[in-house]
Amino acid sequence: MTDQRVAIVTGASRGIGRAIATRLASDGRHVVCVARSQAPLDELVAEIQASGGAATAKPCDLSDFDATAKMIESVHEELGRLDILVNNAGITRDNLILRMTDEEWDGVIDTNLKSVFVACRAAARPMMRGKFGRIVNIASTSGLVGNSGQANYAAAKSGLTGFTKTIARELGGKGITANTVAPGFIQTDMTKDLPQPVIDGVKSMMAVRNLGTPEDIAACVAYATSDEAGFLTGQTIAVDGGMTMC
Numbered sequence: 001m002t003d004q005r006v007a008i009v010t011g012a013s014r015g016i017g018r019a020i021a022t023r024l025a026s027d028g029r030h031v032v033c034v035a036r037s038q039a040p041l042d043e044l045v046a047e048i049q050a051s052g053g054a055a056t057a058k059p060c061d062l063s064d065f066d067a068t069a070k071m072i073e074s075v076h077e078e079l080g081r082l083d084i085l086v087n088n089a090g091i092t093r094d095n096l097i098l099r100m101t102d103e104e105w106d107g108v109i110d111t112n113l114k115s116v117f118v119a120c121r122a123a124a125r126p127m128m129r130g131k132f133g134r135i136v137n138i139a140s141t142s143g144l145v146g147n148s149g150q151a152n153y154a155a156a157k158s159g160l161t162g163f164t165k166t167i168a169r170e171l172g173g174k175g176i177t178a179n180t181v182a183p184g185f186i187q188t189d190m191t192k193d194l195p196q197p198v199i200d201g202v203k204s205m206m207a208v209r210n211l212g213t214p215e216d217i218a219a220c221v222a223y224a225t226s227d228e229a230g231f232l233t234g235q236t237i238a239v240d241g242g243m244t245m246c
């Protein structure tokens, strides 16, 4: 069994998840990097190892729920412990409600919400055995205040906040905390194709008048998953440059 705390980070191949994986590795965690595509995971693992960190790549399609549960179990079997779970992977399939298809609805709910339930259920037992756990689910300000064209996405992200509060209550007595981090607009592939007028409009709604970076979110996750954050649980932390303030 490794002496380091083992952290699974989903959606680690790029964007926010990659920044979280890099940060947790530099904080001394053994990071298990999960996404569908193998090549960027291998590249990230090599980068972490080259800078003295510990990491493993675990390709997995989280919308395949059996594969997700097996992936979590295999991490515990191979590394002997599971301390931290960051459910960050997410997709958008935007459309106005009148045009939204069942496939767009189901695809987003499966990847952004149900996979998180499946992963947390599989992680709870090993964390209970270790009498320690830190779960962070990455939601969105869309789930806090809504966003036109994102009924599926906002429903999934809003669902995460209620789900996370509930597991925080259920698992708190076992040394396991669960929190939601809700990013505002962050510069990643997910937001790179937004038209400039939309970006300007978003900036004007923010107290800091600028988009965030993946590292801004990683810093918050690093604290929420640290040993010293044992009294922080059931919270939804909006890291959004003062956009929602709710």
Ligand code: NDP
Residues within 6 Å of the ligand: 010, 011, 012, 013, 014, 015, 016, 017, 034, 035, 036, 037, 060, 061, 062, 063, 088, 089, 090, 091, 111, 138, 139, 140, 141, 182, 183, 184, 185, 186, 187, 188, 189, 190, 191
């Ligand atoms: P990106 O689109 O840049 O990255 C998404 C990540 O999720 C990739 O690593 C992708 O890897 C992985 N992923 C997607 N689907 C699956 C799947 N079925 N199984 C496994 N992995 C999957 O997103 P961001 O970094 O921008 O966003 C990360 C999280 O933050 C998401 O949950 C998003 O909803 C949330 N968020 C982002 C905001 C932003 O402004 N960027 C704002 C608010 C919230 P691969 O394709 O290889 O599977």
